[in-house]
Amino acid sequence: MTALETTSVGSLPKPDYLVRARAQTARGKMKAAALRRLEQRATAEWLAFQEEIGIDVLVDGEQYRGDMATYFAENLDGMEVSGLVRSYGNRYYKKPIITGELRRAGPISVGWFKFAQGRTRKPVKGMITGPYTMMDWSFDEHYGSREEAALAFAALLHQEARDLEAAGAKVIQVDEPALATRADELPLVVKAVGIVTKGLDAKTVLHTCYGNYEEIYGYFNRLPVDQLDLEMSNSSLDLMERFRRDPLKKEIAFGVLDVHSHVVETRAQVAERIERALAIFDPQKLVIDPDCGLKTRTVDEAKAKLEVMVQAVRVVREEHGFA
Numbered sequence: 001m002t003a004l005e006t007t008s009v010g011s012l013p014k015p016d017y018l019v020r021a022r023a024q025t026a027r028g029k030m031k032a033a034a035l036r037r038l039e040q041r042a043t044a045e046w047l048a049f050q051e052e053i054g055i056d057v058l059v060d061g062e063q064y065r066g067d068m069a070t071y072f073a074e075n076l077d078g079m080e081v082s083g084l085v086r087s088y089g090n091r092y093y094k095k096p097i098i099t100g101e102l103r104r105a106g107p108i109s110v111g112w113f114k115f116a117q118g119r120t121r122k123p124v125k126g127m128i129t130g131p132y133t134m135m136d137w138s139f140d141e142h143y144g145s146r147e148e149a150a151l152a153f154a155a156l157l158h159q160e161a162r163d164l165e166a167a168g169a170k171v172i173q174v175d176e177p178a179l180a181t182r183a184d185e186l187p188l189v190v191k192a193v194g195i196v197t198k199g200l201d202a203k204t205v206l207h208t209c210y211g212n213y214e215e216i217y218g219y220f221n222r223l224p225v226d227q228l229d230l231e232m233s234n235s236s237l238d239l240m241e242r243f244r245r246d247p248l249k250k251e252i253a254f255g256v257l258d259v260h261s262h263v264v265e266t267r268a269q270v271a272e273r274i275e276r277a278l279a280i281f282d283p284q285k286l287v288i289d290p291d292c293g294l295k296t297r298t299v300d301e302a303k304a305k306l307e308v309m310v311q312a313v314r315v316v317r318e319e320h321g322f323a
């Protein structure tokens with residue numbers, strides 16, 4: 001790996017023309033094929049942008065996904081998706097429901113992976129919503145046990161990972177935003193993710209969103225992946241001290257962009273965050289990326305943040321004499 005390799009976590013914002021097209025399709029005013037062409041256009045534009053600014057490992061930007069769990073749920077047998085359910089505040093989302101035995105009717109994300117990888121010589125990540133998160137975010141009417149449901153997801157997501165690998169994916173990321181929600185279920189996360197990643201040759205990454213990292217720290221080295229991707233832009237010094245005392249035995253993707261803030265970081269700010277990471281981690285095992293998916297930012301904000309990130313990495317690479 002190059003020192004301070006750069007990547008993105010997954011989602012990127014949808015351009016206005018795609019947001020409008022999705023609304024039109026939902027109202028029956030646009031055909032699915034026309035929507036798909038616009039999703040392809042947006043995906044191609046995001047790939048071109050990432051190449052242009054010099055990101056090393058690309059993402060397809062998930063322009064064809066609404067919600068990460070719903071997208072997989074819609075493509076699995078044994079699942080239905082509810083109407084809009086109110087979550088906190090005025091946010092509405094569709095809840096996946098497990099109604100029968102879970103099966104994969106066919107590849108889910110492989111077609112989009114091939115489309116994206118076919119447009120660039122740089123590696124594009126294969127992206128899987130993890131088995132624990134799929135279980136945690138779904139309403140279960142069939143299994144009656146959180147463990148059984150998670151392991152059923154794990155078995156079919158392993159097939160998906162195999163298919164991504166066969167299609168040429170060199171890096172496969174498992175998204176587990178729900179990982180830190182229940183510390184007592186971390187052994188289940190380890191078991192389920194292990195089923196997904198078992199025997200893969202591709203580099204495996206686990207992304208998790210912000211949680212009480214200090215509480216779950218003991219599990220970091222037990223997660224059966226090659227790379228752990230964490231939100232670190234606002235990390236505490238205590239956590240950094242913990243990494244120093246109890247070294248991570250795998251690569252880390254270190255988030256340096258606050259994805260919840262409209263404010264675009266300065267190059268100096270990001271460089272300082274990278275330096276903080278370099279004080280602890282081996283640069284060959286240190287990947288630099290945003291904290292999380294950027295889909296909640298505007299297209300302009302996301303682009304500006306990613307550009308600052310790549311520029312900051314260049315500055316730091318030069319200062320340290322990394323090739």
Ligand SMILES: [Zn+2]
Nearest residue numbers: 208209292293
């Ligand atoms: Zn995240």
